[in-house]
Every structure is written in C-alpha cells, then in structure tokens.
Amino acid sequence: MIPVETIDSILAQVTRGDSVSQSLRDHQVAWGTFWDAVGRSPALGERYTRARAAQLEVNASRLDEICDEEPPLDDRGRIDSGWVSWQKNRIDTRKWLLSKLVPKKYGDRLGVEMDITEDFAAKLQAARLKVPAPDE
Numbered sequence: 001m002i003p004v005e006t007i008d009s010i011l012a013q014v015t016r017g018d019s020v021s022q023s024l025r026d027h028q029v030a031w032g033t034f035w036d037a038v039g040r041s042p043a044l045g046e047r048y049t050r051a052r053a054a055q056l057e058v059n060a061s062r063l064d065e066i067c068d069e070e071p072p073l074d075d076r077g078r079i080d081s082g083w084v085s086w087q088k089n090r091i092d093t094r095k096w097l098l099s100k101l102v103p104k105k106y107g108d109r110l111g112v113e114m115d116i117t118e119d120f121a122a123k124l125q126a127a128r129l130k131v132p133a134p135d136e
Helices: 005-014 020-026 033-040 042-068 081-101 120-130
Strands: none
Touching: 005 020, 005 033, 020 033, 033 042, 042 081
16 A cells, blocks of 8 residues: 555655656565556546646746757757757657547547538439449
C-alpha cells in the first residue's frame, strides 16, 4: 500500500511534466505497486488521467522553450551542428508523442469534410443508375 502523501507527490510531479517512471524512481515506488493502486481505485485512476493530461500540456508548452534556446557557439564562433540535430530530435520526438497521445489537438488534420445535400445525393443516385454494366 502506497501512502496517500506519496501518491499525491507522484501525481504532482507528473502534473509538472516529469515522466511517471522518473516520479516513481524518485519516490522509490515499483511500477506494479503503483498500477495496482491505480487499478483498485477509480478515484485514483481519474486523478492519474488528469495528471497525465496536464503533463502533456506542460510538455507541449516546453516546445517553445526548446525552440527559443540560444545555440552554443564553437571555438570559431559557429553554431554546433550536433547541438542543432539534438534539438531537432528533442522537438520531433515531443511532437510525435503529442500527435499520437492527443491526436484531436496535436495530430495532423487529414480528414475531408463534405456536406451532401439531398439534391446532390439524388443526382448522384440518378447518375449511378445511368451507368451501363461492363458487359453491355
């Protein structure tokens, strides 16, 4: 059984944007023990869900911070290309995670919306009826 104070602290840390695994390590709580507690308590499950949603929003807002970081210069005054690649990887990984975990908000919008009126639907049906069969 995990003390309530420990659970509160774990969820607060997750809400601030830390990973669940990091928070569990910090509090020396095993994954299985935590998941058993979440599974047994619907209220704790709801709190965990809210903490994870907040975590995603915090991590989304951190993208701006990563983009705005000033690049370090090498000894000749040039930007380190390795650092640029590392930053790009950090951003791309976070964007990918957000697009998969919160697709309605952060995913690519590829859906096509179409409004079919009754008149258009009737014309489409009439056009289908006039198409000759392939063997005619």
